[in-house]
Amino acid sequence: MNAKALELRRQGVDVIALTAGEPDFDTPEFIKEAAWQALKEGKTKYTPPAGIPELREAISEKFRRENGLEYAPDQITVGVGGKGVLYNLFQAILDPGDEVILIAPYWVSYSAQVELAGGVPVAVTTEAEAGFVPDPERVAAAVTPRTKALVVNSPNNPTGAVYPETVLQALAELAVKHDFYLVSDEIYEHLVYQGRPFSPGRVAPDHTITVNGVAKTYAMTGWRLGYAGGPKEVIQAMTKIQGQSVTHPTTFVQWATARALSDREQSRKFIETARAAFDRRRRLVVEGLRGLGLPTPEPKGAFYVMPDVRRIDPDELKAAEILLERARVAVVPGTDFKAPGHVRMSYATSEENLKEALRRIGEIL
Ligand SMILES: Cc1ncc(COP(=O)(O)O)c(C=O)c1O
The missing domain is CATH 3.40.640.10 (Type I PLP-dependent aspartate aminotransferase-like (Major domain))
Structure with missing residues (x-):
């Protein structure tokens, strides 16, 4: 799905990717500086x-x-x-x-x-x-x-x-x-x-x-x-x-x-900020998906959510394809995770992207 999304993007189609398995924040500065310091000290x-x-x-x-x-x-x-x-x-x-x-x-x-x-x-x-x-x-x-x-x-x-x-x-x-x-x-x-x-x-x-x-x-x-x-x-x-x-x-x-x-203090600050942002996005996505009539168990951790997409298509691969081709939202079908009828959406992206993705899914529904 990621490859397909990238191909569509290359063709100029505006795709919102909810496929990422990584935080969208940058690495905190104090960690980058420690790496730079190590390099300067010849720790190579x-x-x-x-x-x-x-x-x-x-x-x-x-x-x-x-x-x-x-x-x-x-x-x-x-x-x-x-x-x-x-x-x-x-x-x-x-x-x-x-x-x-x-x-x-x-x-x-x-x-x-x-x-x-x-x-x-x-x-x-x-x-x-x-x-x-x-x-x-x-x-x-x-x-x-x-x-x-x-x-x-x-x-x-x-x-x-x-x-x-x-x-x-x-x-x-x-x-x-x-x-x-x-x-x-x-x-x-x-x-x-x-x-x-x-x-x-x-x-x-x-x-x-x-x-x-x-x-x-x-x-x-x-x-x-x-x-x-x-x-x-x-x-x-x-x-x-x-x-x-x-x-x-x-x-x-x-x-x-x-x-x-x-560095407990700097770590704590960064983690708290990231967690608060993920938590806001989590609530936005869960409420949004439920509001669209897609049953969505509330995730308690990480940055993924697994809605039941059988309303879109009973086959989750097909549902993911429909979401990509018609709503221009890329998600990961549950097939390889052994989660039939579900797709995985990552909310490690901006609230703006998430709102737009929900709007597009709503439109095709
Ligand atoms: C459940 C789980 N374990 C381990 C990893 C490995 O992470 P990394 O190799 O980037 O440290 C990932 C990454 O997606 C993961 O989702």
Whole structure:
């Protein structure tokens, strides 16, 4: 859909893209300055594959302060984006045929990365009526002797769900009971509008790998830096894989990230401003879509919303095509997220764009 939208734009058609998986803000100045400072100081050479000690210290402190997680610096590794970290992780823990439980609708890279490591993705569905929150009993029913891991992503891409603490606790207990890994992808942790994020690694520290990154929190998608904390043997295996592939993320980006994570005051200011803007847009979009008669579960976090578009067409691919061709609004069909009848809209764009997109959708309806 993105390629189609770009092609239409190239032809001079005015398309509003609600496809972006990234904040529309610029990276805060204090982080850019830290990168520039690192460059000026000649921090341009190789680093250890797990990352510079200063960054791992800052991550360890961040996990303790913000998440109540105790990871020593040697239980931390960095990677080329959260995506790079997850790639290393699946390569490290999966043998061919190992199963990984994913909560659908899910971010498409999980299933692709599991398959690239020879694993088998096993989807457990959730319903819009339940706010896309998983039922731990349903997850338990999907566990087999080949289950190697369960991935949870709260706040969630693509649904915007924020799982209650009790649900995350139950899932962590399941990981301990059946001795599999719990992969907790917390990349959207600061973009929560209702409820509170909870790190299940607090309940199951020996079974959980907590994955995070700077992309969404600090509008640093292009900088490519992610990190993970977890059991030492898993972290070491991930680092070994990285050492023989990309070696490590860019050196001055690591220094800038250390600054982002340790300058609490400037971080807080930026995050608060971004969160308030996303929250205004979230309410605008949810009210707007509901007003148009498209059932829309209220997202509690991240910057996505998943309306039911069966009123436009029962097939979400067709609905997305109609929205693009007739309303000139690009969205992502739910198909690859395993969300039939739904599309994903990102509200990481201006209120003006969002209002115009709603107006256009209203017009075709
Ligand atoms: C759920 C989820 N996890 C991880 C990532 C990876 O982010 P990055 O590799 O930019 O750090 C994304 C990006 O879209 C995401 O949506």
